[in-house]
Amino acid sequence: AAAESTLAETLRGLSLTTPLPKYPNCYPEVNPVDVYRSHLTSILTEVTGVDAAIIYPALQWTQTLEKGDLVLPIPALRVKGKKPAELAAEWVAKFPESPLVHKPTVAATFLQFFFKVDKLSEILIPSILKQQTFFGQNPYLGLKDPGDSSKGKKRIIIEFSSPNIAKPFHAGHLRSTIIGGFLSNLYEGAGWDVIRVNYLGDWGKQYGLLALGFEKYGNEEALQVDPINHLYEIYVKINKDLTAEKEEIGKLEAEGKDASHIKNEGLDEQARRYFKAMTDNDEKAIAQWARFRDLSIKRYKETYARLNIHFDDYSGESQVKQERMDFAADKMAKMSVSEVSEGAVIVDFSKHFPGKAGKSLERPIIKKKDGTALYLTRDISEMMQRDDKYHFDKMMYVVASAQDLHLKQLFAIIGLMGYPELAAKCQHINFGLVLGMSTRKGTVKFLDDILRDVGEKMHEVMQKNQAKYEQVENPLATADILGISSVMVQDMSGKRINNYEFNMEAMTSFEGDTGPYLQYAHARLCSITRRAGLTPAEIATANLSLLTESHAQNLIRVISQYPDVVQNTLKTLEPTTILTYLFKMTHTLSSSYDHLRIVGSERELMLARMALYDAARVVLNNGMRLLGLTPVDRM
Template sequence: MACSFRRAIAAKLSRTLQQPEELLLPALSAVPVFRKQQTPDFKLSLSVLRLNGILPTTADIQLQTEDLTRQLKPDCVVQDISAGSGAINFTINRKLFIQKLLETFDNDAKFGLNSELLNTLNRGTTLVEYSSPNIAKKFHAGHLRSTIIGNFIANLKEALGNKVIRMNYLGDWGMQFGLLGAGFTQFGSYSKLRDNPLQHLFEVYVQVNREAEHNDNLRQEARDFFRKLEEHNPEAVGLWQRFRDITVEEYQHVYKRLGVRFDVYSGESLHQSQAQEVVEQLQSRGLLKTTEKGTGVVDLSVSGDLSNVCTVLRSDGTTLYITRDIAAAIDRKDRYKFTEMIYVTDKSQANHFQQLFQILPALGHHWAESCRHVPFGLVKGMKTRTGEVVFLEDVLDEARTRMLLNMSQSKTTKELEDPEDTAEKVGLSALIVQDFKGPLQSDYSFDWDRILQAQGDTGVFLQYTHARLCSLLQKNEDLAAHFDPSLLNEPSAITIVQHLLRYDEVLLQSSQDLQPKHLVNFLLKLCHLTASAHRELPVKGSPAEVAQARRCLFRGSCSVLANGMKLLGVTPVTKM
């Protein structure tokens, strides 16, 4: 609906400027709102028009603004037009504005997603690789960010109309399995593997790494085991397959708790033979160089002096992670015909992806331009009451336990059928919102007390607001669906509707830079505006027509809040 108002303004501008509406639409944006200050609904930025070559750059921009404002006349849709600082402000007819926007919530799941602002997006096939833990290890808390960020990107792309392939690329190959295989032979126990599989494999891995630091024979056994894997030795492959199956089964329990799903469980192991083909292709194109140590490298330096190389082959002929990643990218393009591929990993891997995106075009794969790395920073100070966190399930358990305690001490907590389930969902939303509030590349310090606060900019506040709105709507569900928009003339009501106008812009911005902070901050502001309106605009005790109009307003807030939370990977609760 916001875009039909944009379209009306663009049509008016099109007639005046003699320019196509499609060129003018991107220069129109909803005006950010403030709780105690009335604002226009849309503004036209003249600097954007200049950038697009629609206006000459010779005249003073403020003079152009005032001149163009004089040429534009209000009508039945646009009731006021005024000159701002380098922008023209537009205010929509209040009754029409409120009625048309709130009526769209009869089909609320699509609100904001069918906006013409989003028509320019490329809606092809998006492959998102995220989470990607190493098998034979418990799910480390450090993988939480990749998992929830990748899930958000996949949710967003899917909502915007892309066909999305959610891929978990397991670290299931490499020298670590040489170490684990050699270690299990010496320190492993099949009974412990059966009783507590990942914990036992973790203990074996820690022990073998410690021993290998001062044991040359053990390091050689590890190299021998990995070579057996690469040569498809049945005994080595059988043990490796058992480790892999156990790990995937255990991970699926954690993913279920996180509300995360995958279409494909892939892994480095699937591309070992293709990695050898990559080595041959690099060799045939003259890109593979051999160093004095016998390793195979690709020269990525501008001058060709080997000052910047990427190692793709060990001296013993085995492949590396980068070699298998090159093979994996080529295989995925052939298999899935993706339009874009997005890798979600921590920022320490930025150089790895820079090398990957350089080597692929050198091999003739120019579709590498459609590949993208979304890096993220580290979480500092994540602890439970028992000390430093190692495993993600410890974090989830701690969030649930702390949230249960907070709920039991709150005077506003409702009687719940399953308090533990509610605490789990609210605790997870607290983790996600804390993670998504700032730029993904930033490191941040973790603080349980701060993230679980019911007031302030937290996931708990989002859930509390949603539950409160659900309660209000349920208590007043007998009210008629139709309403008189002229009864929503209070500033706090108009401010909410104006804020909802920005939802499609927030989705567009999020789709461009893949940063969830835009959506998080939009939803948090919606909660603050709704809390103010809830105090000032009671539904209960108001005349029937006024109550109907206000219920429609709060239904709109609740709908956008729920849909936005789901995009973030948060399950909205209806009671807490």
């Protein structure tokens, strides 16, 4: 409401009528560019005679400022009988004088609109300084009814990270964590009710084996101190024993000797029995497993906190109820989705979808010969469980593209089982591989190893500039944050689907579009603010019409795009959409410093420039936090 009244005042000051006409997806209180869309739509309905409902959504934002601030593709207005060039000439001639935009220019079949930047800064900068951390967010988008907040928010489940207990946290989990954290922030900022789910790999015979391993190799103290590494060590050792046992059986049988005593009493059989006890809810077995799980989660939480990530629900394969799986199995059999083949239950997709489509989905097993359920079986029931528990409007699975087939099979089976609407609400957010992910101490096993290593590297980099280093209050903590930023920014630089090379040197460099560069840009803005020593109240009195230099004007125009960039990101679902923008903005910024000095300028000019830098800092800070980074004030 506060932002709304400031906007109304500003618009009155510009002698524009308020309230602005309402269009769907037009939110001038949170997106200043929507003031322009709305204003242009009013003018263009007069000029072209086309309906506002067609014009408004046709006004597009641009990636490059040379093309204008908004463009209109003339064919989008679907005016018959005249060529776009004729229409353009006609409309430009009729275009009235406006306080907000210059007369449009024509480029091919587009009308290009350039904002009058003096007015833009009067609308934009106060709006940013007022909204602060909220600038760029749009709480209306996630409303069930955008016109009526009492109807509540739409709900999205974002399932991400999902590591496997006692196994390495590999690159796939790292990317899922980074991308999932980002998507959660994005949807939260768009006003959705976001449920973050971590679907742990925590069930199966291997967890019976792990318990046996703990009896043999476990150490209570080590478990308490470092559960993740200790469980992994045990897991590796006991798996070695298992391999040796299998070799022994092979050897005996090759020699024609009896191996049944090993088969009946060996590790593999014991693990099977232990896991059977777990599925039968045997108190002792369950208690031991639950301890491993709880201690691991506790440690995961600490690591996630360093990445600004939390989960609302630590679900996992173990949390899928047996009744659910029985119900699903029944349903699949009754509806002839599944069939028995060589004693196992399978889904033969070629029988459900003709041609290539069916073939490409293959013939997944739903239940093994011995009756055990599988990864896919659990995912089917887990999805239905979540549907019941959360009544979500949308669900995203942030999982490596190595599991494309698995998720396609999952969604297809849910559809065949008679829940096509449920399947349609689900989306697989996939991503490529990280190549060569190793630290200086060898191949990576756990997220903590990576973070520690890049943190140490950044600490070395920081120490190269002793003078600055000495000013940083807590250099180790800062190095840690910078290290995390390095990893995250490298991960988010390309499109999700692309593979990339894990490159410690490149990611920790200040040259190029890296995490440290972005952090440096932020710290520099903070330092300008500190040195100017002006209060927000003083800055609020700035005379923004003094921002006349082309560098100032370009910066204002770039900054004004931020809410549109965020909204566009809801379509691309790519962190790189935000990141590319932030680099564009910081480049514009760094080329401005020499032209827009604070120190040595007259007070009036100082105030105006400070307001601009403040607005830039808010946008950079918001963008970084949206990505999951922690902006630093000094480095």
